[in-house]
Amino acid sequence: MTSILIIEDDLALNEQISALLVHKGFSVHSEHDGLEGLHVAERQFFNLILLDVKLPRLMGYELLAQLRKTQQTPVIMLTAFGAEEHRIKGLSLGADDYLSKPFNIEELLLRIDAILRRTSAPLPQTHGNAQSDICFNDTQMLAQYRQKHIELTPIQFNLLKTLVKNNKSPLSKQYLYQHVLKREYSQYDRSLDMHLSRVRKKCVQVGMPAHFITTLHGKGYCFNADT
Structure with missing residues (x-):
């Protein structure tokens, strides 16, 4: 089952996205704190991470920078900061996509689907054994x-x-x-x-x-x- 980690401190939005993704058949894990979200992302495997920018204890940008030192799990950043410089910063740190709040849920689903189709191809064999x-x-x-x-x-x-x-x-x-x-x-x-x-x-x-x-x-x- 495709697994998604949501790191979002807005409890209502986190629950809304989580319920929607579970309904769509995804396995979902939710965190509301940046530091705890980083620990979970480093210790467990996820197909995709939905990452808020403004988080308690560890901001999303810093979390992403730390995460990219060890793994390349696809990340969609979610933020109320809509300025172009914030979007560029997120992408430069290794985000795969960037969605400004408030956003349309259908658009979020389409972006998730696009990234998963691009990154979840069957793992290629590297040898003939x-x-x-x-x-x-x-x-x-x-x-x-x-x-x-x-x-x-x-x-x-x-x-x-x-x-x-x-x-x-x-x-x-x-x-x-x-x-x-x-x-x-x-x-x-x-x-x-x-x-x-x-x-x-x-x-x-x-x-x-x-x-x-x-x-x-x-x-x-x-x-x-x-x-």
């Missing part, structure tokens, strides 16, 4: 195993994708540091091991066999799914 059932969407940095979403940070996403693309080929720590972590390898740096451990744990949680990601002592790591 059908048995592993893993697919990636680079634009949204989403990974799935047998249609189950894997909650990954950007670094974890790139790490898993790199391993999968090189199926059955051992990748050294030096290689992964340079191509995933974007820095030189140090024998005292354990961050790669930490990321790999978390990737493996998250993959197992959605049903992937633990042996698909193996540690090769003295060599590095390898994704080894049967063909």
